[in-house]
Structure formats: C-alpha cells, structure tokens
Amino acid sequence: xNERDCPTSLASILCRRxxxxxxxxxxxxxxxxxxxxxxxxxxxxxxxxxxLAEVCTFYTDNARLSELPPPPSSILYDPIISMYGIxxxxxxxxxxxxxxxxxHRLFNVKNAAGPASYYAVFxxxxxxxxxxxxxxxxxxxxxxxxxxxxxxxxALREAFTTTDKHFIEKTAKGSSDSxxxxxxxxxxxxxSMLYLAWLGDSQAILVSRGSAxxxxxxxxxxxxxxxxxxIQMGGSVLHVGTWRVGGxxxxxxxxxxKMYKPYIAxxxxxxxxxxxxxxxxxxxxxxxxxxxxxxxxVVHAVDSYLAENxxxxxxxxxxxxxxxxxxxxRDNISCITIFLRDPSxxxxxxDCSTSSMEVHDLEQPASVVxxxxxxxxxxxxxxxxxxxxxxxxxxxxxxxxxxxxxxxSPSIAAAKAMVSQAQANTTTTTTTATSVWPQERxxxxxxxWLQTLPWSYADVVRKSPxxxxxxxxxxxxxxxxEPETPVVPPLPVQHEPQLDTVLDNAMExxxxxxxxxxxxxxxxxxxxxxKGEEIKNYVGDNDVDSGExxxxxxxxxxxxx
Numbered sequence: 068x069n070e071r072d073c074p075t076s077l078a079s080i081l082c083r084r085x086x087x088x089x090x091x092x093x094x095x096x097x098x099x100x101x102x103x104x105x106x107x108x109x110x111x112x113x114x115x116x117x118x119l120a121e122v123c124t125f126y127t128d129n130a131r132l133s134e135l136p137p138p139p140s141s142i143l144y145d146p147i148i149s150m151y152g153i154x155x156x157x158x159x160x161x162x163x164x165x166x167x168x169x170x171h172r173l174f175n176v177k178n179a180a181g182p183a184s185y186y187a188v189f190x191x192x193x194x195x196x197x198x199x200x201x202x203x204x205x206x207x208x209x210x211x212x213x214x215x216x217x218x219x220x221x222a223l224r225e226a227f228t229t230t231d232k233h234f235i236e237k238t239a240k241g242s243s244d245s246x247x248x249x250x251x252x253x254x255x256x257x258x259s260m261l262y263l264a265w266l267g268d269s270q271a272i273l274v275s276r277g278s279a280x281x282x283x284x285x286x287x288x289x290x291x292x293x294x295x296x297x298i299q300m301g302g303s304v305l306h307v308g309t310w311r312v313g314g315x316x317x318x319x320x321x322x323x324x325k326m327y328k329p330y331i332a333x334x335x336x337x338x339x340x341x342x343x344x345x346x347x348x349x350x351x352x353x354x355x356x357x358x359x360x361x362x363x364x365v366v367h368a369v370d371s372y373l374a375e376n377x378x379x380x381x382x383x384x385x386x387x388x389x390x391x392x393x394x395x396x397r398d399n400i401s402c403i404t405i406f407l408r409d410p411s412x413x414x415x416x417x418d419c420s421t422s423s424m425e426v427h428d429l430e431q432p433a434s435v436v437x438x439x440x441x442x443x444x445x446x447x448x449x450x451x452x453x454x455x456x457x458x459x460x461x462x463x464x465x466x467x468x469x470x471x472x473x474x475x476s477p478s479i480a481a482a483k484a485m486v487s488q489a490q491a492n493t494t495t496t497t498t499t500a501t502s503v504w505p506q507e508r509x510x511x512x513x514x515x516w517l518q519t520l521p522w523s524y525a526d527v528v529r530k531s532p533x534x535x536x537x538x539x540x541x542x543x544x545x546x547x548x549e550p551e552t553p554v555v556p557p558l559p560v561q562h563e564p565q566l567d568t569v570l571d572n573a574m575e576x577x578x579x580x581x582x583x584x585x586x587x588x589x590x591x592x593x594x595x596x597x598k599g600e601e602i603k604n605y606v607g608d609n610d611v612d613s614g615e616x617x618x619x620x621x622x623x624x625x626x627x628x
Contacts, residue, residue, distance in 0.1 A: 076138040076145050079169035081122055086173070088118045143256040143342070144182055145169075147406040151384035155355065156397030161191035162353050163202035163247075164401045170206065170253075171216070179216040181257025185209070187249060188401050190269045190353035192316075194245030197234055197323030201247055205230045209253075219253055220337050223264040231322045231333035238325065246316070246324030246331065250283060250351050252405070254342075261340040261349070266333065267318040268354045272362050273340060274347045277370070277416075279362040282338050285354075286320035288312050293319040302330035346407040352387070355398035359391045369404070370413070378411030380404070 068078040089097065098110030126132045139145045145168060154160040167173060167185040176183075185206050191198030208226040209215060215222035227249070238244075248267025255262070263271055268285035288294055289310040297304055297312060297319060305314035312319060312330055324331040350365060360368070365387060372386045373379075384402040391400055406413075 074138060075148075075168035077135070079167075079172045080135055081119065081126075083173050083175065084122045085115060085118045088122065089115060139182075141256065142409055143254070143407060146184060146254070147380055147410060148186070149380055149382065149384040149404040149406075150402070151382075151388050152401035153388055153392070153399070155392060155400055157399050159195065160399055161195040161198055161245075161247075162355075162399040162401035163189045163191065163195070163198040164351075164403055165202050165206070166403060166405075167206060170210065174207075174210040176210055176216055181255065183216070184254040184256075184405075185251070186254075186349075186351055186403050186405055187251040188269050188351045188353055188403060189247045189249050189322075190267065190355075190399065190401070191245055191247040192318075192321075193324075194243055196238065196243040197245040197321075198247040200234045200237070201230050201249055201322050204233070205249070205251065208233075219255070219260075219262045220339065223251065223253065223262060223337055224335060227264065227266065227322065227335045228333050234323055235325050235328070238323075244324070244326050246318075246321040246327075248286075248318055248321055248353070249335070252349060252351060254349075254405070256342075259342040259344075261342055263338045263340065264335040266320040266322060266335050268357075269352065270354070270357045271349065271351045272365065273349050274366055274369075275343075275345050276347065277366065279366045281362060282340065284336065286318055286332075286336070288317070288319045290319070296332070297330045300330055302327075342407070347413055348407055349405045350387075350402065351405075352402040353398070353400060355396050355400035356387060356391045356402055358398070359394040359396040360387070364390075373410055373414040376414075378409070378414040380406055380410035383410075 068081065073081070092114065094106075095101075097114045098107030099105075100107065126135070148166050148168075150164060150166060152160070152162050152164055165185075165187050170176070170183045170185045171179045172182065187202070187205065189198040189201050205226050208229045209222055212222035212225045212229075214225060248265075248269045250265040250269040250271050251263070252271065253262040253264075254260075261273070263282050265271070265283050266286060268287055270281065270283040270285060272279045272281055274280070284290075286293060287310065288297065288304045294304050294310070303313055304310055307314045309317055311317050312327055316324065316327060316331065318331075320332045320334070322333055348369070350369075356365075368387055368390055369383055372383055376382070383404045387402050387404070388400045
C-alpha cells in the first residue's frame with residue numbers, strides 16, 4: 068500500500084479489514100504448521116494479498132467508501148513521514164524499520180483516548196533475526212500489554228522485555244545468536260505526548276523551531292553506570308578498538324544476544340516529551356547515520372532539502388542516508404523522519420535558518436554542540452572513534468567487516484622513508500623542498516614552485532603515479548625516527564653525495580633508484596605550473612591531477628598485481 072501511495076488513514080482501515088478476514092480462515096489454509104507453531108511465510112503472504120485485493124474491490128463502490136471515516140484534519144493525527152534504508156558497505160542488511168500511522172485502529176484498541184502512531188528502527192548485529200523479530204512483534208506486545216493504553220511507559224517497558232524473552236525462547240534450540248538495538252516512538256496526539264523508548268545506540272532527535280534536541284542517551288559499555296552494572300553482574304568490559312562487552316559487543320543493552328545474557332540487558336530507557344505544537348519533526352535512525360552526521364548537520368540537510376524541493380518531504384530520509392554514505396559511513400543505515408508540522412511551512416520558515424541553530428541535550432538544555440564538522444573524513448561524530456584510526460577503528464557493534472588501513476605501495480613507502488630521513492637530517496628552519504633534492508636537477512620554475520610547497524608526506528602521496536604492473540620483490544624500508552634535538556647541520560645544496568648517503572641509509576640500491584624515479588616524476592608534473600603559483604591553486608584537497616581518480620592508484624595493495 069505504501070508503494071502505491073495509499074493514504075495512511077485509508078491504509079490502516081484496509082489493513083484492519085484484511086486482518087479480520089484472515090482471522091476467519093482456517094489457519095492451515097494460510098500455511099500454519101501446528102507442530103512447529105509457525106506459519107509458512109510464502110503461503111501466508113499469498114493469502115494476505117488475495118484478501119487485500121478482495122477488500123479493495125469491495126470499497127470500489129462509492130457508497131461503501133463514503134461510509135469510512137474522513138481523514139484527520141490535523142497533521143499530528145496523520146503525520147507526513149519519510150523512510151529509507153540501505154545495506155551500504157555491509158555484506159547483508161541487518162537493519163529494519165516500521166511505521167504504523169493508526170496503531171489503535173489497526174489492533175482495535177479499546178478505551179483509547181484518540182489515535183496513536185508508532186515508529187521504530189532496529190539495528191541488528193550478528194545477523195538479522197533479532198531485528199526482524201522485533202520489527203514484527205514489539206508493537207504487537209505493546210498493545211497486548213495489560214498496561215496499555217492507560218500507562219504507555221509501563222507498556223513499552225513490558226513490550227521490550229517480552230520481545231526479548233520470546234526471541235530468546237524461539238532461538239534457544241537454534242543457531243541464531245543475533246541481537247538488535249531499538250529506538251521506538253509512540254505519538255498520542257489527543258494527549259499531546261511523545262513516548263520514546265530505546266535500547267543500544269540507535270538515536271532520535273526532536274527538532275523544534277530549528278533547534279535539535281537529543282532524546283537518547285546511548286547504551287554503550289563506556290558509560291560508567293553501564294560498565295558498573297555489567298562488572299557487578301560478573302561480566303567483563305574490554306577495550307578492543309572501543310569498549311566492548313566481553314570484548315565483542317559495543318552496546319550494553321539489546322534485544323537478543325543470548326550468549327551475553329544477563330550482561331546485555333533488555334530493559335529500555337524511556338523519555339516522555341510533551342508536545343506544544345512548536346515541534347517541526349522527529350528523526351529516528353541507526354548509528355550508521357549518527358556516527359557520521361551531527362545533529363546540526365542533520366537539521367541543516369533537512370532544511371536545505373525542503374527549501375530546494377519546495378516543501379516536498381518524501382525524499383528527506385534518503386537524502387540524509389546518502390549524505391552519511393558520502394561521509395564514508397559503511398554500516399547499514401535506516402532512517403525515519405516524522406513531520407509534526409507541514410513541510411511546506413518549514414520550507415518558508417525563517418526560524419529554521421541554520422545560522423541560528425543550536426543543538427541541545429535534554430540533560431543540559433543550554434549546551435551548544437561546538438563540533439559541527441568532523442576533523443577527519445573517517446572520524447565519527449558519535450564518539451566511537453578516538454582519532455587513532457589505525458588502532459581503534461574497529462567497526463560497529465560486533466565483528467570487523469573491513470579495515471580502513473590500506474597498505475602503501477613499495478614505491479610510496481620508499482619515498483616516505485626518503486622524506487623522513489631527509490627531514491631528520493635538516494633543521495626545521497631550513498627544511499624546504501629544494502634543500503632535499505639537488506637544485507641542478509630542477510628548472511628555475513620548478514625551484515620556485517617547490518619553495519611554495521607545504522613539506523608533508525601527503526603531497527608526495529597526492530602526486531604519486533600509478534603503480535606499474537611489474538612483479539618485483541617487496542621493498543624493505545628501515546624505520547627511521549626523528550631525533551628530539553637535531554644536531555646535524557642543514558644539507559648543503561651543492562653536495563649531492565650527502566643526499567646519496569641519506570638514500571643509502573633508507574633502502575638498497577635498487578630501491579633507491581625507484582624512489583628517485585618517483586621524485587623525478589613529481590618534478591616533471593610540476594613543469595606546467597606558472598611561476599609563483601601556489602600549490603593550493605593547482606591541486607585541491609579532493610582532486611587529482613588527471614581530473615579523475617585512478618582506482619589502481621588509490622586502492623593499490625602489494626601482492627595484488
């Protein structure tokens with residue numbers, strides 16, 4: 068129904084009628100297996116689609132259609148939503164998400180004060196079983212709770228623990244050890260209340276008048292209260308890239324993960340937010356988005372998208388997911404955006420200007436997020452990375468699917484050794500490009516150009532040519548360290564043998580020749596630069612000389628030729 072743009076107010080009515088029709092059929096005809104107490108998915112789906120077609124045909128009669136209740140007049144009763152999810156760089160898609168616009172009508176909830184909307188994002192790990200189960204059953208256990216609808220907080224807490232209990236029982240004899248985080252939102256417009264419950268590190272923000280309020284405090288082992296709870300129960304918290312329960316799980320609460328019970332708790336934290344009518348939208352997403360986009364960046368992206376698309380909000384979540392992917396997120400990403408005001412109004416609202424945005428934490432309402440952009444393209448905003456990318460970039464909740472480290476080609480490694488050795492033998496006041504290579508090997512324009520270069524290994528890498536497809540022995544590079552107090556005088560420009568001595572200490576004769584060829588290639592490329600032009604006008608931060616990136620150049624791994 069969603070794929071065919073069925074109005075959500077009508078979809079809930081149709082789904083309820085289909086559910087009633089299916090319940091009248093003998094379970095065996097729908098694929099029910101009494102011995103296993105499960106339904107055959109394909110047969111149940113076929114019967115459901117057949118009944119849906121019958122119900123839709125029934126309401127093609129205008130007289131019958133007119134008997135249905137009219138759509139709600141307020142957007143809060145039938146919010147505009149945008150949903151999107153991608154597998155991204157992972158081998159499998161382990162995220163799940165769901166949106167039910169009229170929960171009470173779908174499940175025929177009695178004694179409810181008006182309608183309710185339910186939204187949830189589940190970020191699975193070690194398989195998708197737990198996320199799939201929670202996606203299908205958590206809202207069902209919510210409306211079945213004896214506490215619902217009069218006590219939503221207690222009902223949500225019971226729904227989480229019941230979902231976890233039944234999933235553990237279901238997989239007790241199986242091989243599934245999967246788990247999932249969860250963030251669920253329940254909106255009850257008649258009471259003007261938002262109930263948010265979560266486990267793990269999937270998060271949610273509420274944006275009001277251009278300000279983003281973080282509603283979730285992630286459950287991670289590095290939180291003092293979580294670490295204390297786990298250790299007191301006899302568990303362990305080890306630092307493997309980041310703090311992990313048992314050295315494996317980077318979340319401290321989840322549904323499933325039977326191997327880590329009782330240390331991985333299933334009792335959620337719950338936040339209750341009164342809705343004043345000034346709220347713009349609510350965003351739920353897995354950590355694949357939040358680890359690479361700050362709250363300010365998300366609000367800026369949504370406002371920009373609405374302005375560019377004149378208030379059409381259907382692609383907002385997809386836009387956010389693609390933005391996180393562009394910032395090198397490799398994890399599964401799922402996102403739901405629920406608009407609590409008309410998006411067309413937000414597109415013209417000057418209060419949502421990004422220049423005046425502030426990001427607040429509920430515990431510290433006056434705090435402002437200082438870090439808007441990431442310092443490193445691989446550095447996560449969400450706090451899982453500590454900046455030492457080579458040592459601690461260990462991935463999300465469980466196993467490492469890939470590493471960020473790419474082995475350097477032998478020629479680049481040789482050049483790096485030469486640069487390090489040259490810098491170790493020069494003072495900081497005289498370390499320039501022309502003081503390392505003999506000037507007689509350079510043209511005058513090249514000498515002037517090299518003097519403008521920032522002396523860094525990044526320039527050598529950026530200007531390095533693709534590796535030639537030849538087979539050779541690995542270059543052995545000596546590890547050189549820079550002395551604390553340089554005592555060697557600067558290299559005289561006219562003494563070329565001193566450069567030979569530097570190179571001989573770094574590599575063998577064959578390796579030296581290859582490194583010199585690389586440097587010579589760098590100098591030849593610089594001949595096209597006009598006199599006095601700075602390097603920043605030649606190659607940008609994200610550009611390469613050829614105008615397009617060479618996959619062989621940037622993804623070279625020794626031994627893969």
